[in-house]
Amino acid sequence: MNGFFKVPAPKNEPVLNYAPGSKERTLLQKALAEARAQTLDIPMYIGAEEVRTEKKKSLHPPHDRQHVLAYFHEGDKSHVEQAINAALGAKELWANLDWEYRASIFLKAAELLAGPYRYKINAATMLGQSKNAYQAEIDSACELIDFLRYNVHFMSEIYRDQPDSGPGIWNRMEYRPLEGFTFALTPFNFTAIAGNLPTSMAMMGNTVVWKPANTQIYAANVIMQVLKEAGLPDGVINLVYVSGPDAGEVIFNHKDFAGLHFTGSTGVFQNMWKTIGNNIHKYKSYPRIVGETGGKDFIMVHKSADAKQVATAIARGAFEYQGQKCSAASRVYVPSNLWDDVKKYLLEDLKSMKMGPTEDFGNFINAVIDEKAFTTITDYIEKARQNPLNEIIAGGQYDKSKGYFIEPTVIESKDPSSLTMCEEIFGPVLTVYVYHSENFEQTLELVDSTSPYALTGSIMAKDRYAIEMATRKLTHAAGNFYINDKPTGAVVGQQPFGGARGSGTNDKAGAKVNLMRWVSMRTIKETFVTPVDYKYPFLDKE
Numbered sequence: 001m002n003g004f005f006k007v008p009a010p011k012n013e014p015v016l017n018y019a020p021g022s023k024e025r026t027l028l029q030k031a032l033a034e035a036r037a038q039t040l041d042i043p044m045y046i047g048a049e050e051v052r053t054e055k056k057k058s059l060h061p062p063h064d065r066q067h068v069l070a071y072f073h074e075g076d077k078s079h080v081e082q083a084i085n086a087a088l089g090a091k092e093l094w095a096n097l098d099w100e101y102r103a104s105i106f107l108k109a110a111e112l113l114a115g116p117y118r119y120k121i122n123a124a125t126m127l128g129q130s131k132n133a134y135q136a137e138i139d140s141a142c143e144l145i146d147f148l149r150y151n152v153h154f155m156s157e158i159y160r161d162q163p164d165s166g167p168g169i170w171n172r173m174e175y176r177p178l179e180g181f182t183f184a185l186t187p188f189n190f191t192a193i194a195g196n197l198p199t200s201m202a203m204m205g206n207t208v209v210w211k212p213a214n215t216q217i218y219a220a221n222v223i224m225q226v227l228k229e230a231g232l233p234d235g236v237i238n239l240v241y242v243s244g245p246d247a248g249e250v251i252f253n254h255k256d257f258a259g260l261h262f263t264g265s266t267g268v269f270q271n272m273w274k275t276i277g278n279n280i281h282k283y284k285s286y287p288r289i290v291g292e293t294g295g296k297d298f299i300m301v302h303k304s305a306d307a308k309q310v311a312t313a314i315a316r317g318a319f320e321y322q323g324q325k326c327s328a329a330s331r332v333y334v335p336s337n338l339w340d341d342v343k344k345y346l347l348e349d350l351k352s353m354k355m356g357p358t359e360d361f362g363n364f365i366n367a368v369i370d371e372k373a374f375t376t377i378t379d380y381i382e383k384a385r386q387n388p389l390n391e392i393i394a395g396g397q398y399d400k401s402k403g404y405f406i407e408p409t410v411i412e413s414k415d416p417s418s419l420t421m422c423e424e425i426f427g428p429v430l431t432v433y434v435y436h437s438e439n440f441e442q443t444l445e446l447v448d449s450t451s452p453y454a455l456t457g458s459i460m461a462k463d464r465y466a467i468e469m470a471t472r473k474l475t476h477a478a479g480n481f482y483i484n485d486k487p488t489g490a491v492v493g494q495q496p497f498g499g500a501r502g503s504g505t506n507d508k509a510g511a512k513v514n515l516m517r518w519v520s521m522r523t524i525k526e527t528f529v530t531p532v533d534y535k536y537p538f539l540d541k542e
């Protein structure tokens, strides 16, 4: 590198609106039709190979269970071993490639997603994960593009951060990739997260084994195509489709395992942490463990809030993408003076929400991801129905004959510790607790202590003292805290995202702190005139 290169200043990718008659709507509809018309054969990508196996499994739109989008080739432990070997084999060349060449690949991937691949990846996310056009646009196009652009910028800031040097010496800081290989384990619900976890590690010079959720493979395949077209060398990111426990068993027993970048549920993360802890003596280095996990996200309303604003924040915060955002509001605390109005506006909104397939752009609500999620969520609804302290005031019906559809459901509970007030449901189910409007401070304590999670939350109020009190009392209740807004929709570069307590290690996605977890710093001190006499000056005077 003959120059201290400055990367292009990152900017958030503008969100296209897909209004009727817009160019983007026509192009997206074309991409959807093309995707629907073919049945893909999706291989694993290990080193330079596209790996196919005897075990083919079908992928379906969650809103249209009968339609086959693709078959993917399922692997086993031997494929995890192959992927590790490919990652280790690619390591030296990749780690020694000057950073600007690595940066170019990911910046090019961002441009490919913003341009020629935009509609393909959005269509894949709409079909494979049942996200409507707007939800796909903010995820698989904009957020993924933002992750790539901002992370390149943060990478260059990290490298530029160098120590001071005293007279006659030069101190340098080298940001080495981790020694060994890394593992990215990604969830179903965000294509952007699936793309970010492996690329953020690779960007810093690491090589990666990547295992997505099966229900996200359809769009993960597009991410891999983009990375290949952007020039990512073979073996840097190896994409395998194996069971989570199989992947874990091989990876967490390998001496060169150097880091885990996980997003998913809390239980899975805690089990992996225990396994890694039990195996700690097997590794060459202490593996880095980063995990963003579950949430029980809240909206806390003060008596001074605007009822219409509260209802809108609830409608979008709880029900966009069927409540399957880790940030989705799932418990709301409304003061008694506002409840009648909030309820009226909320029920009006819910009545106007249409539910159906993503290809019909009029549908706000689509299907939940799969049969397992459908069963879990509807079990919660039925348990809530049986509790005499609960009343289901909206929704509560579901049907999986065509796709996994669950109506947006609102439970009014007189018990602030009822099951659906406390546990993560990860679906379109919201529980409301109406508190006496004079009990604001006590209710803040309830918000803070009700769940083990601390991911997102918001306070809605006009009264500045109430906003100050909530912000202070809920210091540890959320890693992303919103004032007069819904608790979802963090934007890369603007609201770095992640939670604490049971919600994760809070190594904010799309931030410098996250990239720092994927390097191991080496301090280099060079002395220009090396001493040749061991004695301290005062020793001569004795």
Ligand SMILES: NC(=O)c1ccc[n+]([C@@H]2O[C@H](COP(=O)([O-])OP(=O)(O)OC[C@H]3O[C@@H](n4cnc5c(N)ncnc54)[C@H](O)[C@@H]3O)[C@@H](O)[C@H]2O)c1
Residues within 6 Å of the ligand: 185, 186, 187, 188, 189, 190, 193, 211, 212, 213, 214, 243, 244, 245, 248, 263, 264, 265, 266, 268, 292, 293, 294, 295, 325, 326, 424, 426, 455, 497, 498, 499, 503, 504
């Ligand atoms: N905090 C965040 O930023 C964030 C973001 C998105 C999703 N999430 C959380 O993710 C969860 C939903 O996503 P999901 O259903 O895909 O999560 P999940 O935990 O079921 O799966 C995540 C990944 O782990 C794998 N996996 C599952 N069981 C495993 C095991 N025993 N061993 C190893 N790997 C295993 C899955 O195949 C998948 O690739 C929710 O809890 C949600 O809150 C959190």
Ligand SMILES: N[C@@H](CCC=O)C(=O)O
Residues within 6 Å of the ligand: 189, 190, 324, 325, 326, 327, 487, 488, 489, 490, 491, 497
């Ligand atoms: N970052 C997203 C949530 C990601 C988790 O699913 C948001 O802020 O809504």
